[in-house]
Amino acid sequence: MRVSAIVLSLAAGAVLAQPLATGPAVRYDGYKVVRVTIDTEEQLQSVLALGADQWTHEVRPGVPTDFMVAPDKLDALDATGLPYEIVNEDVQRAVDAENLRLRDGGVGRAWFDDFKNLTQINDYLDTLAAANPGLATVVDLGDSLQGRSIRGLRIANDAVGNSSCEPSILFNACQHAREWISPMVAMYAAEHLLAEYSTNPDIQSLIDHAEILIVPISNPDGYDYTWTNNRYWRKNRRANGGGSFGVDINRNWGYGWGNNNGSSGDPNSDVYRGTAPFSEPEIQRLRDWTLSRPNFAGDVDLHSYGQYVLWAWGYTSQPTSEAATFSSVGNQMKQAIKAVHNRTYTAGQCYTTLYPVSGGSIDWFWGDPGVINYTIELRGNDFVLPASEIIPNCEEVFPALVYYAEWSLDHYGPVSDFNHDGAVNTLDVLAFLNAWTIKDSSADINGDGTVNTLDVTAFLNAWTSGC
Numbered sequence: 001m002r003v004s005a006i007v008l009s010l011a012a013g014a015v016l017a018q019p020l021a022t023g024p025a026v027r028y029d030g031y032k033v034v035r036v037t038i039d040t041e042e043q044l045q046s047v048l049a050l051g052a053d054q055w056t057h058e059v060r061p062g063v064p065t066d067f068m069v070a071p072d073k074l075d076a077l078d079a080t081g082l083p084y085e086i087v088n089e090d091v092q093r094a095v096d097a098e099n100l101r102l103r104d105g106g107v108g109r110a111w112f113d114d115f116k117n118l119t120q121i122n123d124y125l126d127t128l129a130a131a132n133p134g135l136a137t138v139v140d141l142g143d144s145l146q147g148r149s150i151r152g153l154r155i156a157n158d159a160v161g162n163s164s165c166e167p168s169i170l171f172n173a174c175q176h177a178r179e180w181i182s183p184m185v186a187m188y189a190a191e192h193l194l195a196e197y198s199t200n201p202d203i204q205s206l207i208d209h210a211e212i213l214i215v216p217i218s219n220p221d222g223y224d225y226t227w228t229n230n231r232y233w234r235k236n237r238r239a240n241g242g243g244s245f246g247v248d249i250n251r252n253w254g255y256g257w258g259n260n261n262g263s264s265g266d267p268n269s270d271v272y273r274g275t276a277p278f279s280e281p282e283i284q285r286l287r288d289w290t291l292s293r294p295n296f297a298g299d300v301d302l303h304s305y306g307q308y309v310l311w312a313w314g315y316t317s318q319p320t321s322e323a324a325t326f327s328s329v330g331n332q333m334k335q336a337i338k339a340v341h342n343r344t345y346t347a348g349q350c351y352t353t354l355y356p357v358s359g360g361s362i363d364w365f366w367g368d369p370g371v372i373n374y375t376i377e378l379r380g381n382d383f384v385l386p387a388s389e390i391i392p393n394c395e396e397v398f399p400a401l402v403y404y405a406e407w408s409l410d411h412y413g414p415v416s417d418f419n420h421d422g423a424v425n426t427l428d429v430l431a432f433l434n435a436w437t438i439k440d441s442s443a444d445i446n447g448d449g450t451v452n453t454l455d456v457t458a459f460l461n462a463w464t465s466g467c
Helices: 003-013 041-048 071-080 091-103 118-131 181-195 201-209 220-228 281-292 323-341 361-367 387-412 426-437 453-465
Strands: 032-038 063-069 084-088 136-143 149-155 168-173 211-215 239-241 296-304 308-311 346-349 374-378
Touching: 032 041, 032 071, 041 071, 063 071, 118 136, 118 149, 118 181, 118 220, 136 281, 149 181, 149 281, 168 181, 168 281, 168 387, 181 201, 181 211, 181 296, 181 374, 181 387, 201 387, 281 296, 281 361, 296 361, 296 387, 308 323, 308 361, 323 346, 323 374, 323 387, 361 374, 374 387, 426 453
Parallel strands: 168 211, 168 296, 296 374, 308 346
Antiparallel strands: 032 063, 032 084, 136 149, 149 211, 308 374
């Protein structure tokens, strides 16, 4: 049995205590979740003007939208004349129940049976790396605004092939602090990629021929704050002045930044975009790692909630030049999710399927490094999710992540693997020569727009080096 399999067994059955939780200081006693029928942008703004926190993502005419509303704002909501129903009478009850469960120390529970705080997640990254030498390494991407390390687990087998040619794939989670399910799904993916390396030939080939970095908490300051101060905090902890805190780091990416349709210039807004693109160190770290990889191949950004598989653009309703590819891969991911627990996700372009997002990572990864990438909004109908939902969420999303990584390897992998079978050998030479003979565009290795003898030289150089 591989060491990674031993770690998986421990996670499945060991008694793993959690530190005593005192609970967030900010309370939401009497706050209600109301389901409002919105027909126009003006109606939406009238609800948001009450200080309501929009929870469900999709805003469509006649489609009910959930908001959290303070008890002293219900009369003002009534005054708008908008029809609504109360779906949660007291938000604090769920927070109290969650905290009471966490306070008992997790006795008798396995690692994925309940949510984990920042320290526990970082400790488990170290555990996975120590248990899988040669396959897993903890990477410190740099510090957050408040000096917390932004850490990830690099999974790759550098002993196979030419590691300098490996495509690099990023899975990141928890840009929004309150979305506790997203780091759990990321950690499950890390654990299971390693545990299945020795038993699943497809995953072994993936790890042998690609570099995968899993960053479970992109916003450590905000995440830690949700455990200690405010369970529903979304942004980072930037002091904006005037008593306002936080930038929505998923509105701070440097493509499509600054559009009021999908972000806000108001520091008090939950979608405040910051003072400039990439002003926030948390996403500078993700950006810099991405740009440091010569063969960057893709990203999946994990969020909650709503059950969506989304792609660019978010800042405009116009489709991308690769809309058909985005749709094809995204719908395959949707089917991979559905095949596990029959849970149906909605797949589509972010702007038209969900809502406008300006300055989001989904647009930057396509607009700058130019890779097909996705955002997955996980299951749930609240950011405080029953612990029983953790494992089903993880189980159904993992195959979609694997499918996406395999697709990225196939399409952004080494030129020398011309037939895309995961190996570099004489079959690739034969496949290239066949394509070159018929002047197929795939044989334009040097990218000059023509298929000629220069492509033969370029291919053979790549094939010799394994790149």
